[in-house]
Amino acid sequence: MSKVLRTAIVDDDPIVVFGMKLMLKQLGLNLETHVWNNGQDALEGLMDLVHKEEPLPDVLFLDLTMPVMDGWDFLEALKKAPMPGKEDIKIYVLSSSINPVDKERALNKKQVADFISKPIKEERLKEILSLVS
Amino acid sequence: MVNTSIPLYDAPFAVAILDKDLNFTAISHMLARTFNLDDSARGTSFLDLQDRLPRELYIDLHLAKEGISSKSEPVKFIHPDGEADWYQWKINPLQNGQEGKGVIMMILEKVTRRMLAEDLLLRAQRMARVGSWVVDLKKNTIYWSEMTKEIHEVPKDFVPNLETGINFYKEGFSRDTITRLVNEGIEKGTPWDTELILVTQKDREIWVRAIGEPEMVNGQCVRITGTFQDIDTRKRAELEVIRIKERHEIAANAANVGIWDFDIVNNTLEWDDNMYKVYGLPKDKFAGVYEAWAATVHPEDKEWTSAYVQETIAKGNRLEMNFRILTQDKEVRWIRSEGSVVRDTKGNPVKMIGANWDITPQKNAEAEMQSLLNTTTYQNESLLNFAHIVSHNMRSHGSNLSMLTDFLLEDRISEEEKQSALQMLKKASDGLNDTIAHLNEVVQIKTEAEKKMTILDLGDIVHKVGQSLEALFTSNGVTLKIDVPKGSLVMGVMAYVESAVLNLMTNAVKYKDPDKSAQIHITTESRSKRVVLHIEDNGLGIDLKKHGEKLFGMYKTFHQHAESRGIGLFITRNQIESMGGTIVVSSKPGKGSIFSITLKKPEQVDE
Numbered sequence: 001m002s003k004v005l006r007t008a009i010v011d012d013d014p015i016v017v018f019g020m021k022l023m024l025k026q027l028g029l030n031l032e033t034h035v036w037n038n039g040q041d042a043l044e045g046l047m048d049l050v051h052k053e054e055p056l057p058d059v060l061f062l063d064l065t066m067p068v069m070d071g072w073d074f075l076e077a078l079k080k081a082p083m084p085g086k087e088d089i090k091i092y093v094l095s096s097s098i099n100p101v102d103k104e105r106a107l108n109k110k111q112v113a114d115f116i117s118k119p120i121k122e123e124r125l126k127e128i129l130s131l132v133s
Numbered sequence: 134m135v136n137t138s139i140p141l142y143d144a145p146f147a148v149a150i151l152d153k154d155l156n157f158t159a160i161s162h163m164l165a166r167t168f169n170l171d172d173s174a175r176g177t178s179f180l181d182l183q184d185r186l187p188r189e190l191y192i193d194l195h196l197a198k199e200g201i202s203s204k205s206e207p208v209k210f211i212h213p214d215g216e217a218d219w220y221q222w223k224i225n226p227l228q229n230g231q232e233g234k235g236v237i238m239m240i241l242e243k244v245t246r247r248m249l250a251e252d253l254l255l256r257a258q259r260m261a262r263v264g265s266w267v268v269d270l271k272k273n274t275i276y277w278s279e280m281t282k283e284i285h286e287v288p289k290d291f292v293p294n295l296e297t298g299i300n301f302y303k304e305g306f307s308r309d310t311i312t313r314l315v316n317e318g319i320e321k322g323t324p325w326d327t328e329l330i331l332v333t334q335k336d337r338e339i340w341v342r343a344i345g346e347p348e349m350v351n352g353q354c355v356r357i358t359g360t361f362q363d364i365d366t367r368k369r370a371e372l373e374v375i376r377i378k379e380r381h382e383i384a385a386n387a388a389n390v391g392i393w394d395f396d397i398v399n400n401t402l403e404w405d406d407n408m409y410k411v412y413g414l415p416k417d418k419f420a421g422v423y424e425a426w427a428a429t430v431h432p433e434d435k436e437w438t439s440a441y442v443q444e445t446i447a448k449g450n451r452l453e454m455n456f457r458i459l460t461q462d463k464e465v466r467w468i469r470s471e472g473s474v475v476r477d478t479k480g481n482p483v484k485m486i487g488a489n490w491d492i493t494p495q496k497n498a499e500a501e502m503q504s505l506l507n508t509t510t511y512q513n514e515s516l517l518n519f520a521h522i523v524s525h526n527m528r529s530h531g532s533n534l535s536m537l538t539d540f541l542l543e544d545r546i547s548e549e550e551k552q553s554a555l556q557m558l559k560k561a562s563d564g565l566n567d568t569i570a571h572l573n574e575v576v577q578i579k580t581e582a583e584k585k586m587t588i589l590d591l592g593d594i595v596h597k598v599g600q601s602l603e604a605l606f607t608s609n610g611v612t613l614k615i616d617v618p619k620g621s622l623v624m625g626v627m628a629y630v631e632s633a634v635l636n637l638m639t640n641a642v643k644y645k646d647p648d649k650s651a652q653i654h655i656t657t658e659s660r661s662k663r664v665v666l667h668i669e670d671n672g673l674g675i676d677l678k679k680h681g682e683k684l685f686g687m688y689k690t691f692h693q694h695a696e697s698r699g700i701g702l703f704i705t706r707n708q709i710e711s712m713g714g715t716i717v718v719s720s721k722p723g724k725g726s727i728f729s730i731t732l733k734k735p736e737q738v739d740e
Contacts, residue, residue: 096529
């Protein structure tokens with residue numbers, strides 16, 4: 001049995017979540033995927049994993065535009081959160097925005113591994129996962 | 134000749150009798166005192182005083198022994214310490230046998246004090262360039278002092294007469310004036326003191342102060358004495374000052390600049406006529422003290438202007454400020470003030486002098502420009518933001534559609550997944566339609582508002598919307614209180630105002646605090662050209678620090694979320710702004726929110 005790859009999808013759009021999950025499944029990897037609908041849920045979910053002493057995700061796909069807590073606020077909150085191992089999470093911003101300001105802002109954050117315009121292609125997804133497997 | 138009937142000792146001047154060897158045989162008290170000698174001075178030789186007196190005196194004394202009399206002018210003697218004394222003497226040889234064995238009578242006066250005074254006077258006259266003249270009408274002569282000649286730039290041996298004297302005055306006003314004054318002086322004895330222009334021998338025009346005092350004997354003028362003073366430098370400076378002052382006055386009047394003069398020591402504040410115009414204050418309403426000025430300053434500018442003025446007086450030199458005043462008619466005016474502090478030699482503030490002018494028109498233009506700039510900047514930002522939002526929302530649906538069709542075109546997914554994908558596809562295409570409809574709505578708001586602006590009664594609208602939501606309020610246990618009087622008229626688009634009120638009321642229901650009995654209170658506030666509609670609730674409230682910026686923005690995608698504020702407030706804001714209004718919110722989490730919509734009043738109800 002190969003290593004378990006832990007992913008997280010933080011997006012409020014059920015279609016995106018559906019698509020991502022389907023795509024991950026098609027890759028046929030040994031995956032464990034968390035789905036959180038906004039930044040607040042994601043932050044609480046991650047803290048929950050820490051409390052239960054369960055492993056944090058290897059890769060986190062983060063939407064920017066979400067209700068309650070958006071992607072930007074999530075990144076800030078995560079920075080401040082006392083969460084051992086959070087630095088090892090590879091965060092990919094996955095957004096419909098093609099505004100260069102958003103892209104630059106995301107890439108300027110140390111926590112962000114890359115900025116990907118939706119929809120993510122299967123090839124790119126494979127490439128990302130191969131980096132952590 | 135010495136009057137021998139009185140003892141020499143008591144003579145009221147410094148006198149001594151000396152023998153042939155220049156020993157004192159008699160001495161007056163005054164001379165003894167001058168040289169600190171014993172009053173009797175017997176046996177003392179005058180030669181003992183040689184090092185304290187001019188050599189010329191001893192020469193004359195020796196001549197006296199030969200029978201020669203002498204009389205000197207004041208002679209200067211410089212002491213070894215550099216101090217100077219002047220002496221004047223008269224020496225007469227005596228007949229043998231007079232005053233004991235004495236052979237020489239010497240009157241010796243120390244005239245230092247007189248000489249110093251004369252010297253000072255001369256220096257002063259020279260420095261002040263004062264010359265004198267005398268016209269003797271009986272002898273028909275005229276005398277000019279050296280300085281008078283110098284002022285006229287004539288040689289020292291120049292001999293003037295009355296006519297040439299008058300002809301030195303510049304032809305025209307100066308010559309006519311002096312002719313008249315001299316004639317009046319001769320006829321009536323009237324003195325004069327005037328400033329006129331002379332043309333010197335060297336053809337130079339100079340200002341002089343001419344003073345003349347006729348002396349009358351039996352009603353007839355016998356003599357006129359007078360002085361001349363060269364006042365050219367002073368007069369030209371004075372004229373220049375007057376010229377500059379006049380020029381400033383012309384400029385000040387033209388520019389409506391008021392001049393003020395504040396005597397710091399006595400707290401008196403003088404204003405020129407323009408100041409009253411600038412401040413819109415009648416003269417009798419201004420008390421002429423600092424506090425009277427301070428009272429005119431706009432309440433919001435009082436504190437800092439006063440502090441700044443005091444600080445400038447204490448430490449500064451230049452005063453420069455723009456501030457507002459309230460005129461008697463409660464009109465706000467912007468004033469520019471510039472001034473300088475005058476200090477005495479010790480650096481203490483004595484006076485402050487400056488100018489004020491009205492800069493209200495510039496300030497208004499500036500404000501208008503800024504407002505225009507703000508509007509343009511805001512509109513540009515809003516347009517750019519809108520473009521990004523449109524692109525984001527369209528792309529988000531587009532990318533979903535593309536992703537789903539990719540799945541459907543592939544064979545790798547199960548039948549069940551295919552069905553789900555198809556349902557998702559339907560959802561995505563509906564979402565796209567909604568987005569397009571919303572965008573269309575926003576675009577329409579932006580382009581069509583002006584066409585439908587009419588006079589609306591806020592009272593009617595609020596009551597109507599309130600009634601339409603009655604069922605919603607009842608089912609949610611919400612109490613609605615409306616304090617909007619009928620006749621609260623505004624300019625607006627009926628559909629937009631209705632939609633805004635409806636949206637804000639339903640939001641208040643949606644975000645009510647489950648732990649409280651929900652209340653909505655609607656009030657209006659009338660301002661000079663606008664009406665403000667407040668919609669207040671006691672619901673959950675909003676953390677404005679966190680969400681303030683985004684509240685009225687279209688930051689939310691058009692996804693259907695029960696808790697989302699989404700497009701609603703964005704559309705409301707666009708509707709309000711398209712009518713030239715504004716919408717703001719004040720809120721505290723846990724306390725509730727107040728949304729305030731400001732709309733223009735119709736022009737005919739301007740207050």
